[in-house]
Amino acid sequence: MVPTLSIDELSVSFAHRTGTLGAVDGVSLRIAPAECLGVVGESGSGKTQLFLAVMGLAGNARVRGSIRFEDKELLGATARSANRVRGSKLTMIFQDPMTSLTPHLTIGTQLAEVLVCHQGLSWREGRDVAGRMLERVRIPEPRRRLSQYPHELSGGMRQRVMLAMSLLCEPALVIADEPTTALDVTIQAQIIELLRAMRGEAGTALALVSHDLAVVAGLADRILVMYAGRIVENAAAGELFRQPRHPYTAELLKCVPSLSGPRLARLPTLAGQPPQPGDALQACRFAPRCPRAADRCRIERPALMGTSTSQVACHFPL
Amino acid sequence: MRANPAAILALAVICALVALTLLGPWLNPNNTQALDWLHVAARPGLQSAHWFGTDRLGRDLYARTLAGTRVSIAIGLVASILSIVVGVGYGAVSGYVGGRTDQAMMRVIEILSGLPLIFFVIFLTVIFGRSESLLFISIGAVGWLTMARIVRGQTLSIRRQDFIAAAVASGASSGRIIAKHVVPNVVGPVVVYATLTVPQIILFESFLSFLGLGIQEPGASLGTLISEGVGEMEAAPWMLLVPGGFLAVLLLSLNIFGDGLRDALDVREG
Amino acid sequence: MTRYFFTRLAGAIPTLFIIITLTFFLMRAAPGGPFDQEQTLPPEIVANLESAYGLDQPVWVQYGRYLKSLLHGDFGPSFKYKDFTVTELIGQGFPVTLQLGLMAMALALLAGVPLGTFAALHHNSAADYATMSLAVAGIAIPSFVVLPFLGLLFGVYLHWLPVAGWEPGSLRHLALPVLALALPPLAYIARLTRGSMLEVLRSHYIRTAFAKGLPLHTVIMRHALRPALTPVASYLVPAVASILTGSLVVESIAGLPGIGRYLVQGAINRDYTLVLGMVIIYSTLLIGMGLVVDLLYAWLDPRVRLAKEPF
Numbered sequence: 001m002v003p004t005l006s007i008d009e010l011s012v013s014f015a016h017r018t019g020t021l022g023a024v025d026g027v028s029l030r031i032a033p034a035e036c037l038g039v040v041g042e043s044g045s046g047k048t049q050l051f052l053a054v055m056g057l058a059g060n061a062r063v064r065g066s067i068r069f070e071d072k073e074l075l076g077a078t079a080r081s082a083n084r085v086r087g088s089k090l091t092m093i094f095q096d097p098m099t100s101l102t103p104h105l106t107i108g109t110q111l112a113e114v115l116v117c118h119q120g121l122s123w124r125e126g127r128d129v130a131g132r133m134l135e136r137v138r139i140p141e142p143r144r145r146l147s148q149y150p151h152e153l154s155g156g157m158r159q160r161v162m163l164a165m166s167l168l169c170e171p172a173l174v175i176a177d178e179p180t181t182a183l184d185v186t187i188q189a190q191i192i193e194l195l196r197a198m199r200g201e202a203g204t205a206l207a208l209v210s211h212d213l214a215v216v217a218g219l220a221d222r223i224l225v226m227y228a229g230r231i232v233e234n235a236a237a238g239e240l241f242r243q244p245r246h247p248y249t250a251e252l253l254k255c256v257p258s259l260s261g262p263r264l265a266r267l268p269t270l271a272g273q274p275p276q277p278g279d280a281l282q283a284c285r286f287a288p289r290c291p292r293a294a295d296r297c298r299i300e301r302p303a304l305m306g307t308s309t310s311q312v313a314c315h316f317p318l
Numbered sequence: 319m320r321a322n323p324a325a326i327l328a329l330a331v332i333c334a335l336v337a338l339t340l341l342g343p344w345l346n347p348n349n350t351q352a353l354d355w356l357h358v359a360a361r362p363g364l365q366s367a368h369w370f371g372t373d374r375l376g377r378d379l380y381a382r383t384l385a386g387t388r389v390s391i392a393i394g395l396v397a398s399i400l401s402i403v404v405g406v407g408y409g410a411v412s413g414y415v416g417g418r419t420d421q422a423m424m425r426v427i428e429i430l431s432g433l434p435l436i437f438f439v440i441f442l443t444v445i446f447g448r449s450e451s452l453l454f455i456s457i458g459a460v461g462w463l464t465m466a467r468i469v470r471g472q473t474l475s476i477r478r479q480d481f482i483a484a485a486v487a488s489g490a491s492s493g494r495i496i497a498k499h500v501v502p503n504v505v506g507p508v509v510v511y512a513t514l515t516v517p518q519i520i521l522f523e524s525f526l527s528f529l530g531l532g533i534q535e536p537g538a539s540l541g542t543l544i545s546e547g548v549g550e551m552e553a554a555p556w557m558l559l560v561p562g563g564f565l566a567v568l569l570l571s572l573n574i575f576g577d578g579l580r581d582a583l584d585v586r587e588g
Numbered sequence: 589m590t591r592y593f594f595t596r597l598a599g600a601i602p603t604l605f606i607i608i609t610l611t612f613f614l615m616r617a618a619p620g621g622p623f624d625q626e627q628t629l630p631p632e633i634v635a636n637l638e639s640a641y642g643l644d645q646p647v648w649v650q651y652g653r654y655l656k657s658l659l660h661g662d663f664g665p666s667f668k669y670k671d672f673t674v675t676e677l678i679g680q681g682f683p684v685t686l687q688l689g690l691m692a693m694a695l696a697l698l699a700g701v702p703l704g705t706f707a708a709l710h711h712n713s714a715a716d717y718a719t720m721s722l723a724v725a726g727i728a729i730p731s732f733v734v735l736p737f738l739g740l741l742f743g744v745y746l747h748w749l750p751v752a753g754w755e756p757g758s759l760r761h762l763a764l765p766v767l768a769l770a771l772p773p774l775a776y777i778a779r780l781t782r783g784s785m786l787e788v789l790r791s792h793y794i795r796t797a798f799a800k801g802l803p804l805h806t807v808i809m810r811h812a813l814r815p816a817l818t819p820v821a822s823y824l825v826p827a828v829a830s831i832l833t834g835s836l837v838v839e840s841i842a843g844l845p846g847i848g849r850y851l852v853q854g855a856i857n858r859d860y861t862l863v864l865g866m867v868i869i870y871s872t873l874l875i876g877m878g879l880v881v882d883l884l885y886a887w888l889d890p891r892v893r894l895a896k897e898p899f
Binding site for chain 1: 890
Binding site: 324434436437440441517521524525528529530531541544545547548551552555558559562565566569570572573574577 | 611721724725727728729730732733736737739740744829830832833836837840841851852854855863867870874
């Protein structure tokens with residue numbers, strides 16, 4: 001069975017005055033059809049850059065490696081063939097609904113143009129389909145929204161519009177980059193509920209990127225943990241929470257406050273800072289902050305190893 | 319500065335031009351007024367006595383162009399200094415005093431900015447007739463608006479800083495504070511916009527002279543020379559090309575240098 | 589939207605009125621009169637002339653009569669060109685100047701915006717630097733230098749276009765003047781568009797548009813262009829002022845029978861009514877342009893539009 005998304009040895013680097021900055025460093029992953037993959041990590045872990053590269057939004061960066069969507073190579077493909085896939089079968093929603101919609105175009109126009117562009121519908125037909133999709137994402141008064149401008153909608157509603165926009169052409173994969181970070185907690189829950197419903201109804205694969213384990217926990221089948229541009233652990237969701245194998249994952253889990261455990265005097269935190277992108281390449285990047293670090297960790301980069309369902313990149317896994 | 323070779327080149331050109339206008343007469347001592355009847359409207363050539371040729375009356379174009387350039391640069395500098403002084407004073411006071419005075423002062427600037435200055439000058443010429451002092455006043459009026467705006471913006475941000483509060487607390491008068499604390503701190507942006515004001519002023523002066531509203535005979539600035547040149551365009555094109563070329567190069571270099579300076583110091587309009 | 593327009597219109601009329609009044613009284617208050625330039629005339633003749641032109645009446649009466657005649661579209665007689673009224677002179681010259689100005693403005697916009705967009709899309713490339721260098725030249729070098737140079741090149745040496753002169757309806761005669769007139773605003777608009785477009789292209793909503801798989805030209809035309817044009821809209825009034833100013837010189841060099849020369853000649857000859865008439869025309873144009881720009885803002889940004897109307 002062909003994986004919906006297949007990434008091999010992807011690296012994304014930026015040329016800088018002082019050298020090259022590697023935002024993503026040799027990442028490989030698979031997303032199966034209808035699977036939900038959670039990708040977690042701190043800011044700077046490369047999780048966003050990874051998927052921006054998939055969508056061809058990497059800007060001035062040098063992107064090397066392979067990105068295959070439904071077994072067709074995206075890197076190096078012509079703009080036209082890549083654009084046929086992006087926005088229709090492979091879509092992305094972003095973190096900041098307040099600034100992600102064009103201010104001078106109506107919601108209806110911004111939604112319908114996807115259909116006009118990818119499926120050759122007329123503008124009227126496009127608005128119709130858009131209206132129905134707005135109903136599906138449970139926006140109140142969907143028809144009215146079509147002729148409104150983005151600034152007339154709240155943040156939560158705008159994010160629903162973004163979601164609707166990503167689902168219009170029945171995509172095989174939706175990438176959601178921190179979809180709830182900019183929203184209130186109550187709205188967060190609603191959006192997550194919506195994502196769950198969408199997956200159930202349409203069988204769409206979902207790549208959910210977040211720094212917040214809690215958000216990922218409710219939805220993901222499998223979880224990737226990224227640190228400093230590399231994958232450090234890859235496991236099924238339940239297993240990751242029960243039995244984390246990488247020290248970083250373990251520390252992350254400790255940081256999530258629990259309602260059921262004992263009351264703590266202090267919230268646990270991770271010591272140290274994530275590495276700067278220019279730092280040493282041939283070593284375990286987590287070593288400076290790792291409580292289990294040894295000499296080997298400082299000179300040899302651990303490879304991602306394990307079974308087909310569970311992998312970890314560590315010399316001394318838990 | 320190394321990052322902007324164009325600006326450095328522009329600066330070099332400006333210096334070369336200034337040097338030429340000052341030292342030029344040594345190189346080819348032709349009088350600006352002397353009429354050479356034997357060489358009327360002569361073509362330029364390095365062999366002849368008249369390097370840039372002569373005009374319709376036999377006057378040496380080399381000498382006249384250099385003189386004209388000198389006049390243009392001189393007016394540019396003097397009027398610039400005038401407008402800088404007025405602009406800085408106005409802007410500093412407005413920004414420092416703040417409140418409604420500031421609003422009112424800015425309103426005045428807004429209204430004045432809307433009027434094309436040439437109409438104002440023409441208007442005054444109708445009323446008062448052509449005079450050179452009028453020329454100076456109106457030319458000086460070109461640059462001070464932007465300068466005032468910049469300085470006001472800078473003053474507003476400086477005013478909020480602690481050392482101003484300290485000065486006020488120690489009993490210094492407003493005038494003293496403005497003079498000793500505000501003005502030295504706005505020097506950066508002022509220098510940048512000064513370098514951009516000079517070409518504006520030179521352009522405006524040339525424009526007026528071209529129309530016949532500026533420097534009168536027998537004095538000449540680049541504007542008047544170009545105006546004469548246009549009349550002789552088909553018969554003696556060098557009369558146009560030489561002063562025109564000088565003016566174009568002068569303005570272009572000043573603009574490029576000013577732009578480069580602004581980029582280097584990254585100044586924004588308040 | 590209509591309410592917005594009429595509010596702005598209502599604000600513009602008093603401004604025009606104030607300009608007319610100020611101009612009128614300043615001119616009357618000035619030393620000397622329109623007949624001082626002629627050979628010294630005996631005082632009785634001067635008195636007769638003044639009475640014929642109504643100059644011996646008290647200033648307020650003169651003002652009132654002037655306003656009344658304005659409403660009838662009558663700017664009064666020209667003091668210098670004795671056979672014509674100012675209205676006639678303006679009527680002859682205005683269409684030419686208008687044509688010149690409109691074509692120059694159109695050229696500046698239609699060439700400047702695409703150039704700026706092109707430069708933004710090829711940021712930091714050789715094409716970008718080349719375009720922006722040309723822009724600096726266009727801004728720095730005045731039109732009274734550019735036009736004769738163009739005339740030399742295309743007229744005298746290449747014989748492609750006429751250097752000067754004018755025939756009604758002739759485009760060839762307008763080509764070089766329009767180009768020279770349009771060049772400074774064109775260059776400025778190109779620079780503005782480039783800077784603004786660069787910023788807009790970094791916006792999140794442009795990222796969304798690209799993520800939707802829209803082709804480049806759609807993203808630019810539908811999503812990026814309108815927000816990027818806001819600084820250009822702000823520049824329109826100074827652009828018109830620049831074109832009006834430039835037309836004075838361009839008309840005189842190219843021998844075009846527009847109204848520009850009347851302003852300069854009127855100043856030199858101290859022809860009151862003519863200059864007054866010109867000031868009114870030019871002020872009206874600028875204020876009118878200001879109104880157009882306000883409307884343009886509303887169209888460019890719906891938030892401005894909707895703020896004025898009840899939800």
